[in-house]
Amino acid sequence: MEYAVETFSLTKIFSDWWGRAKVYAVDDLNLQVHHNEVFGLLGPNGSGKTTILKMLLGLLYPTKGRALVLGGDGADPKINSRIGFLPEESYLYRYLNARETLDFYGRLFGLSAKVRKTRIEALLDMVGLTAVANRPVGTFSKGMARRIGLAQALINDPDLLILDEPTTGLDPIGTRQIKDLIRKLVERGKTVLLCSHLLADVEDVCDRIAILYGGKIHTQGRVRDLLQQTNKRQITTDAISDATIEKIKQLIRNEDADCVVTSPMDKLETFFIKTVAAAQQQAQATSGAVSTTKISDFLTRQTTSEDILDKLASAMVSQEGSPESATTEKVVPVESSESQPDEQLLSKLTGSAEPSQLEPVVRDEKVTAQPVESEAAQAEQIKKNILDRLTGRSRSQGEDEEQTDKLQAGDVGDA
Amino acid sequence: MHSIWAIATNTIKQAVRMKVAAVFLILLFVLLPVMGFSATGDGTLKGRLQTFVSYGLSLTSFLLCLLTIIISIYSVTSDIEQRQIYTVITKPIRRFEFLLGKLLGVVLLDVVLLSLFATIIYTITIYIPEFLNTTEAERIQANNEFFTARAALTVPAVDVSREVEDTYRKLERSNALPDNISHEEIIARLTMQKQLAKRAADVGQVLVWEFDNVKPRDPNGNLFIKFKYDVAVNPPDMQVYGRWFAGDYQYIRYGTESETPIYDRIHKHSVRNFHEIAVPVDVVPEHGHLAVAFLNDPLNNTVIFFPPDGIEVLYKADTFTGNFVRAVLLILFRLIFLACLGILASTFLSFPVAILLCLVLFSTACVSGFVIESFSFMSENISVIYSYTIKLVIQLLPKFDKFNPTNFLVPARLLSWSLLAECAAVMVCIKAFLLLLLALLIFHFREIAKIIV
Ligand SMILES: Nc1ncnc2c1ncn2[C@@H]1O[C@H](COP(=O)(O)OP(=O)(O)OP(=O)(O)O)[C@@H](O)[C@H]1O
Ligand SMILES: [Mg+2]
Numbered sequence: 001m002e003y004a005v006e007t008f009s010l011t012k013i014f015s016d017w018w019g020r021a022k023v024y025a026v027d028d029l030n031l032q033v034h035h036n037e038v039f040g041l042l043g044p045n046g047s048g049k050t051t052i053l054k055m056l057l058g059l060l061y062p063t064k065g066r067a068l069v070l071g072g073d074g075a076d077p078k079i080n081s082r083i084g085f086l087p088e089e090s091y092l093y094r095y096l097n098a099r100e101t102l103d104f105y106g107r108l109f110g111l112s113a114k115v116r117k118t119r120i121e122a123l124l125d126m127v128g129l130t131a132v133a134n135r136p137v138g139t140f141s142k143g144m145a146r147r148i149g150l151a152q153a154l155i156n157d158p159d160l161l162i163l164d165e166p167t168t169g170l171d172p173i174g175t176r177q178i179k180d181l182i183r184k185l186v187e188r189g190k191t192v193l194l195c196s197h198l199l200a201d202v203e204d205v206c207d208r209i210a211i212l213y214g215g216k217i218h219t220q221g222r223v224r225d226l227l228q229q230t231n232k233r234q235i236t237t238d239a240i241s242d243a244t245i246e247k248i249k250q251l252i253r254n255e256d257a258d259c260v261v262t263s264p265m266d267k268l269e270t271f272f273i274k275t276v277a278a279a280q281q282q283a284q285a286t287s288g289a290v291s292t293t294k295i296s297d298f299l300t301r302q303t304t305s306e307d308i309l310d311k312l313a314s315a316m317v318s319q320e321g322s323p324e325s326a327t328t329e330k331v332v333p334v335e336s337s338e339s340q341p342d343e344q345l346l347s348k349l350t351g352s353a354e355p356s357q358l359e360p361v362v363r364d365e366k367v368t369a370q371p372v373e374s375e376a377a378q379a380e381q382i383k384k385n386i387l388d389r390l391t392g393r394s395r396s397q398g399e400d401e402e403q404t405d406k407l408q409a410g411d412v413g414d415a
Numbered sequence: 416m417h418s419i420w421a422i423a424t425n426t427i428k429q430a431v432r433m434k435v436a437a438v439f440l441i442l443l444f445v446l447l448p449v450m451g452f453s454a455t456g457d458g459t460l461k462g463r464l465q466t467f468v469s470y471g472l473s474l475t476s477f478l479l480c481l482l483t484i485i486i487s488i489y490s491v492t493s494d495i496e497q498r499q500i501y502t503v504i505t506k507p508i509r510r511f512e513f514l515l516g517k518l519l520g521v522v523l524l525d526v527v528l529l530s531l532f533a534t535i536i537y538t539i540t541i542y543i544p545e546f547l548n549t550t551e552a553e554r555i556q557a558n559n560e561f562f563t564a565r566a567a568l569t570v571p572a573v574d575v576s577r578e579v580e581d582t583y584r585k586l587e588r589s590n591a592l593p594d595n596i597s598h599e600e601i602i603a604r605l606t607m608q609k610q611l612a613k614r615a616a617d618v619g620q621v622l623v624w625e626f627d628n629v630k631p632r633d634p635n636g637n638l639f640i641k642f643k644y645d646v647a648v649n650p651p652d653m654q655v656y657g658r659w660f661a662g663d664y665q666y667i668r669y670g671t672e673s674e675t676p677i678y679d680r681i682h683k684h685s686v687r688n689f690h691e692i693a694v695p696v697d698v699v700p701e702h703g704h705l706a707v708a709f710l711n712d713p714l715n716n717t718v719i720f721f722p723p724d725g726i727e728v729l730y731k732a733d734t735f736t737g738n739f740v741r742a743v744l745l746i747l748f749r750l751i752f753l754a755c756l757g758i759l760a761s762t763f764l765s766f767p768v769a770i771l772l773c774l775v776l777f778s779t780a781c782v783s784g785f786v787i788e789s790f791s792f793m794s795e796n797i798s799v800i801y802s803y804t805i806k807l808v809i810q811l812l813p814k815f816d817k818f819n820p821t822n823f824l825v826p827a828r829l830l831s832w833s834l835l836a837e838c839a840a841v842m843v844c845i846k847a848f849l850l851l852l853l854a855l856l857i858f859h860f861r862e863i864a865k866i867i868v
Contacts, residue, residue: 054501054864057505058504058505058863059501059504059505059862059863059864060862060863060864060865061862074505077507077508077509078507080505080506080507080508081506081507083505085501085502085505087498087501087502089498091497091498091499091500091501091502092499092502093425093429093499095428095429095432095433096425096428100428104421104425105502105506107417107418107420107421108417108418108421108422108503108506108507108508109506109507110417110418110507136432149502152502153502156506
């Protein structure tokens with residue numbers, strides 16, 4: 001079993017009731033997803049992404065060709081027990097509450113009552129729905145339902161996670177968290193296959209991507225290879241004096257190259273997380289999801305010794321707490337012209353919220369130049385601040401020190 | 416197994432929380448007690464009890480049938496149409512387990528609701544005599560003719576084909592056959608004539624019927640001879656005298672000595688109505704072979720004859736409670752069949768179409784006797800192939816009217832375990848099982864995510 005997912009000229013033709021009007025939803029597709037990687041399927045609407053996933057899981061039958069999932073048939077219960085699937089929309093039983101929903105799915109996996117209980121609480125905590133766990137999911141907002149959908153896909157601690165547009169409807173913290181989670185799972189040797197339209201997210205988490213058009217793969221490869229601008233180099237430094245900058249510029253000019261000096265922008269994501277963390281610290285009431293960037297224990301390490309799945313999985317966990325293990329973002333050059341709209345949005349946000357916390361961050365200088373080599377180093381201090389707030393909150397709620405460590409591990413590297 | 420159970424409990428939760436079941440519950444809770452007081456029947460205690468039990472059980476059975484059809488179809492089609500099935504069927508569960516879980520959920524719900532309402536109806540029935548001012552006679556009548564389960568011994572039609580043939584030949588020889596009537600028609604008319612003659616008694620004449628295997632439950636109770644007179648000439652007060660005998664068949668047939676007493680009394684009864692004569696059980700001989708005889712009393716001056724179903728011997732064979740329990744089981748079988756039917760329909764039809772189909776089949780099954788009859792009548796005129804295919808389909812329908820519980824409880828007829836077993840075997844083990852098998856097969860090969868527009 002060389003690949004986690006492999007398809008052999010997989011084809012799906014939809015025809016109408018009379019057998020006419022054919023739609024080539026998937027056309028002669030040969031896809032290989034390696035073990036232990038994050039594979040992203042991209043493509044415009046109707047390019048066949050969802051159809052591929054449905055065929056992998058046996059919800060649709062291929063017109064031609066076949067698919068191997070974890071070395072077997074995707075409709076086989078043995079294989080199913082190692083798969084987590086999040087469909088395009090969260091199709092949930094409206095009349096069940098959040099906890100019952102997860103319990104129901106847990107029972108389908110035949111998990112014992114004890115394991116179910118611990119996992120459900122951990123997952124609810126992770127997706128931030130503990131407070132609303134007793135409300136029927138029919139009353140949930142789109143994003144809240146999405147979070148339950150995600151928790152549902154994770155309840156068996158799957159080896160292969162199939163996510164169809166996982167981040168639609170999620171708030172930025174939820175999105176961030178899913179991305180962290182995906183990276184964490186991959187560190188533990190799991191495989192993730194996802195579709196998404198949010199290119200930024202795909203870029204953040206995927207090792208390899210394929211771009212579909214009209215049911216055919218048009219490009220595929222490693223994200224790094226596809227996106228890296230080999231003719232540019234970027235250096236990021238702490239705040240330095242204008243004189244030094246002048247010196248550097250001079251050096252660069254000596255090499256006959258051009259250079260632009262700007263202050264790096266906070267990403268809006270980082271800024272948003274910061275703001276919400278502040279609101280959470282003030283313990284403002286919300287009837288929505290309580291976002292944290294926590295990741296459930298059982299998904300990251302061994303919790304119950306009697307659970308074989310967990311036991312096996314824990315063997316693959318790389319040491320926690322090492323900052324570099326959780327890096328989920330690559331540094332990309334920020335052009336000063338592009339940053340303009342962000343800046344405007346930021347100042348707008350700043351105006352409406354408490355001014356004390358929302359001063360724009362101009363701490364680091366950023367030098368974009370070519371062709372100087374630079375390894376990504378990002379605004380550590382900001383992250384520290386955010387983490388401190390988040391973890392400070394956790395601590396005040398009486399959670400243990402380990403949890404805090406883990407949180408940091410999950411978030412170091414964010415920008 | 417755990418996944419079947421998970422699906423089943425989820426189905427029950429769905430029915431309960433979506434308040435589908437609640438509507439039916441409220442209807443029944445309101446209607447049943449109201450009926451307990453308002454159902455008067457013919458005014459006697461027995462009539463009151465009969466109306467209540469028959470309306471109460473019919474209503475419960477009807478509403479639960481509707482509920483079963485709706486829930487079994489809804490719980491499968493909504494999962495497919497609202498696509499919750501995408502996340503369910505991709506879990507380690509086989510497709511047949513999914514359907515079996517749905518079926519189990521519906522059947523469990525039925526069992527709970529049915530036992531609840533059966534208990535209510537039973538309790539009200541038992542307490543109706545206590546709450547009403549009833550005369551002693553009414554109570555005795557109710558105990559004899561309602562709070563009991565009586566086995567009925569009927570007389571099969573006598574085989575007269577020989578005599579019919581003889582007469583036909585005689586007529587043929589004497590060239591007396593009418594030529595505007597077909598051969599079959601003549602035979603049918605002759606048969607009717609001959610059979611009527613076997614059931615008719617001229618003044619002073621005796622008719623004897625024999626019944627084997629008479630095993631009354633209570634040695635101190637009564638046997639009941641139930642009969643209806645028809646007359647050739649109406650007597651002035653519409654009443655006739657009849658002398659009735661009951662006892663060991665050897666004594667009545669051959670006049671040999673009898674160890675058991677012989678019943679012998681003259682009664683006066685109105686014609687064209689059913690009547691019952693109570694006969695002490697001790698006339699039944701040890702070997703259970705009983706004869707009943709009727710003498711057309713010389714005081715009458717008309718031929719008396721009995722219609723085809725005009726004579727029966729009834730005796731208490733079980734208690735009302737036992738009969739009631741079996742009657743409720745009969746309803747349960749019906750519900751199981753409908754649940755399987757609903758699940759089959761929902762594996763390939765959308766909700767409204769499936770509901771429509773099941774309701775049509777349900778109402779057809781409720782009058783299956785009529786439908787079968789009319790089709791067998793039609794099949795004389797229409798092509799053979801057509802009649803055979805339709806007939807086969809109709810034979811597959813369950814016979815809800817034949818196994819109707821009120822048919823047994825109202826006349827206090829014994830619903831025997833063997834009849835119940837027959838119903839279970841035919842309706843559940845064969846027909847419902849076939850439907851379920853077909854459903855599993857269709858569902859197994861179906862593309863779950865295929866959108867049917
Ligand atoms: N059940 C179906 N019957 C007929 N055509 C279908 C069916 N399902 C999908 N299609 C067609 O197949 C094509 C691919 O659909 P698919 O849902 O896989 O697209 P997608 O890539 O997931 O799009 P999106 O980004 O909008 O989710 C579309 O043209 C769609 O109309
Ligand atoms: Mg899609």
